[in-house]
Amino acid sequence: MTIEKIKNKVHAGQRLTAEDGLALFKSHDLLTLGRMASEAAQKKNGNKVYFVQNMHINPTNICVNRCTFCAFSKSKGEDGAYEMSLDDILARARTAGESVREFHIVSGLHPDLPFEWYLDMLRTLRKEFPSVHLKAFTAVEIDYLAKIAGLGLRETLLELKEAGLGSLPGGGAEIFDTPTRNTLCAEKISGARWLEVIEAAHSAGLKSNATMLYGHIETYEHRIDHLVRLRELQDRTNGFQAFIPLSFHSQNTEIKKSAYTTGFDDLKTLALSRLMLDNFDHIKAYWVMLGEKIAQVSLSFGVDDLDGTVVEERITRAAGGATDGSMTRDELLHLIRQAGKTPVERDTIYREIKVWG
Numbered sequence: 407m408t409i410e411k412i413k414n415k416v417h418a419g420q421r422l423t424a425e426d427g428l429a430l431f432k433s434h435d436l437l438t439l440g441r442m443a444s445e446a447a448q449k450k451n452g453n454k455v456y457f458v459q460n461m462h463i464n465p466t467n468i469c470v471n472r473c474t475f476c477a478f479s480k481s482k483g484e485d486g487a488y489e490m491s492l493d494d495i496l497a498r499a500r501t502a503g504e505s506v507r508e509f510h511i512v513s514g515l516h517p518d519l520p521f522e523w524y525l526d527m528l529r530t531l532r533k534e535f536p537s538v539h540l541k542a543f544t545a546v547e548i549d550y551l552a553k554i555a556g557l558g559l560r561e562t563l564l565e566l567k568e569a570g571l572g573s574l575p576g577g578g579a580e581i582f583d584t585p586t587r588n589t590l591c592a593e594k595i596s597g598a599r600w601l602e603v604i605e606a607a608h609s610a611g612l613k614s615n616a617t618m619l620y621g622h623i624e625t626y627e628h629r630i631d632h633l634v635r636l637r638e639l640q641d642r643t644n645g646f647q648a649f650i651p652l653s654f655h656s657q658n659t660e661i662k663k664s665a666y667t668t669g670f671d672d673l674k675t676l677a678l679s680r681l682m683l684d685n686f687d688h689i690k691a692y693w694v695m696l697g698e699k700i701a702q703v704s705l706s707f708g709v710d711d712l713d714g715t716v717v718e719e720r721i722t723r724a725a726g727g728a729t730d731g732s733m734t735r736d737e738l739l740h741l742i743r744q745a746g747k748t749p750v751e752r753d754t755i756y757r758e759i760k761v762w763g
C-alpha cells in the first residue's frame with residue numbers, strides 16, 4: 407500500500423490495517439504522516455489540547471519483580487529502597503494544593519503489604535480529598551493485589567472501587583509480543599493477562615488508559631501488533647480513554663542502549679498511534695519521558711493531550727529522564743498556546759473544567 411492510498415483511507419475515515427501501519431512505520435515521510443494524524447486528531451477533538459492538574463505518588467519502589475528495563479524498582483533492604491506510610495502519603499498529597507484534580511498512584515509489587523493496606527490508602531485519600539480522582543494501579547499491580555487478596559479479578563476491582571479507586575492509569579502493558587516481553591520482564595504478567603485485567607476493569611465500570619513501551623528491543627511489527635490488540639479490546643469495551651506511547655529510557659537498566667529514542671521515532675510513533683487507534687478518543691504525549699519540546703511539537707502530529715503537572719515523578723527519573731518531572735499549569739498553557747492550540751483543563755475522565763482562551 408502506498409502512502410498516497412493510505413492518505414485516501416484516512417481522508418475517508420476508513421480503518422487502517424496492520425499492513426498500512428507497518429508501511430507508515432517504514433516510511434521516512436514524517437511530515438505527511440504528521441498531516442494525516444493531525445487531520446484525524448482534528449476530527450476527534452478540534453483544536454483542543456487537554457491537560458490535568460495532577461500529582462504522581464509512588465508509595466514504594468520495592469518490587470518482587472525485577473524487570474530488566476526498570477530502573478525504579480529495588481529489592482527489600484537494598485540501598486535506595488523506600489516505602490511510604492499512609493501518613494507519608496497523606497503528607498505528600500497535602501502539598502498538592504487546592505487545584506489538584508487527580509492523584510496518579512503506582513508502585514512496585516511489595517512483598518509484605520496486605521490487600522487491606524491498599525484499601526486503607528484509597529479510603530484515607532478519598533476521605534481527605536473527596537473531590538480528587540484516584541487513578542491508581544497498573545494491570546500488573548491489580549493482578550498482584552488479586553493474588554494477595556485471594557480474590558478473583560472482578561471482586562478485587564470492585565473492592566478497590568468501593569474504597570475509592572476511580573480509574574486505572576494503563577501502565578504495565580510494555581509490549582505484548584511474548585518473546586520480547588519475556589526478555590524485558592519475564593516475571594511480569596503476559597500481554598494476554600494484561601488485556602484480561604483491563605477488560606475486567608472496564609466491565610467493572612472503571613475506565614483506563616493504555617500504554618506501550620517502545621524504543622528498546624522491539625520491532626515495528628511488535629508495535630503494530632500491540633496497537634491492533636488494544637484496538638480490538640476497545641472495540642469490545644470502549645473503556646480506554648487515552649493511549650500513551652512511552653519512550654524507553656535505558657540509564658540504570660539492564661537493557662544497554664547508547665541512545666534514547668530519537669525525536670523522529672517519537673513523533674512517528676505518536677502520529678501512527680493516532681492513525682491506527684481510530685476508536686481511542688485521545689493520544690497523550692507524556693512529556694516526562696519525551697521532554698517538553700518534542701511533546702509540544704507532537705501537538706502537530708496527532709496528539710491532543712499533554713498529561714498534566716505531574717509533580718515529581720520518580721520512575722522515569724530513575725532511568726535518566728531529561729526533565730525534573732514537574733511542570734506548572736502556566737508552563738503547560740504556554741506550550742499549548744505556542745503550538746497554536748486551545749488549552750483545555752480537564753479532570754481524569756475528560757470532563758472539561760476550563761477552556762483557556
Ligand code: SF4
Pocket residue numbers: 469470471472473476477478479513514515546591594
Ligand atoms: S516495571 Fe513494575 S513490576 Fe517491573 S520491576 Fe519495575 S516496578 Fe516492578
